[in-house]
Amino acid sequence: MADTTVGIPTVSVTVNGVLRRGTPEPRKTLADFLRDDCELTGTHLGCEHGVCGACTIFMDGEAVRSCLVFAVQAEGADITTIEGLSAPDGTLSVVQKAMNEAHGLQCGFCTPGFVVSITALLRDNPDPSDEEIRQGLSGNLCRCTGYQGIIKAVKIAAGQSVDANGKAH
């Protein structure tokens, strides 16, 4: 646990397998800690109040909003960010490849959050129905794509066959 006394606690977290230590101000969010202190700027900040999902990361195996966790609360946690989802040699993950293939992104701002959420969704439900995909994506906002490409990407990543309109066969 972090130091409970007055002052600035030291924080150690494992990020993408690497132990990171820091002394973030208590009010610094985990998202800002990852971006500023760990220089992992793949985690994006849209709304900074839990609505848009751009900042979604894995914390101890579950997808969470990194803008709604203070870095000091993550003491001892195991974090995976978008940078940790591709292979060390840069080979894209199944979900990343599918996003590419299905044109699941345009400006790309929302993409890291979507990729993390989709990765979590498919881990817990490897063969989701249309309805489950839509519900599973409801916590991530995209201002560009209109979502159809993203939904198609989920189907491709799940190994479901899709036609040009993203409809499952």
Place this chain on the structure above:
Amino acid sequence: MKPAPFQYHAANSAADAAQLLGDLGDDAKLISGGQSLAPMLAMRLVRFDHLVDISRVADLRGIDRNNGTLIVQAATPDVLVERSDVVVASVPLLTKVTPLIGHFQIRNRGTIGGSIAHADPAAEYPAVAVALGAQMECLSVRGTRMIDAADYFVGIWSTSMESDELLKAIHFPVWSGRVGFGVAEFARRHGDFAIAGAVAAVELDSGNVISRCSIAMFGVSGQPERALSAESHLLGSSVGEISPEEVGRLAIADVESPSDDANMPATYRMSVAASTVATAWTNALTEAHHG
């Protein structure tokens, strides 16, 4: 969108958290899942000199069945409630409402006690607590006391807890026999707070007479609203004697000060509420029949 500075205290136990709240006074606030508090801090709707973190406190997590009561520790994340076999076997209404709370990323961190203590009028868990007559176990340096759900929610974001008290656990009565539960809500998007919603619980006797029932609405006013007069009409009646639409009408007639704003006039909100009551009630009856 950055919170004002605060000092951080990670509590080691429930008693430690109560002690910290007692020592630090009104300038201190608990943080549990942070899914409501962190946005309010970021928007600077609130600021506190001290945050007392209970998100890692072991004795504030866990789900236990004790005869006729399900005891859920306050800092148990929603996701564990959603996935718990004990919960679905004891208080299935909790299992039904949890997927309606925000998105899975929110439920991974948000906690049942945080939702109840935060007392958002449109939140699902407070309505379940009111409908089932849950008891809130509250802890402070002065000791423990139980508050009945009916006396706990006093208005928008406010409860009858003192500022140095923490919600330790929620005690839900287990309904057994020929029982059924239903929930219905209407929101613009999946995961948004509902415009209005309702939960219902019913018990039937062997002759299909309603021997016990409870209905609570959320989103309709400053706090969850129990539909007491609808319940008294239903009690002792046979299934189908009072139509679900009539149950909805009776339920909204109990709401004294419906929420009213430019986007959502009270008349519209109440008609949504009546229809969610009808659906929740129908679902509860169906489950009690075929359960």
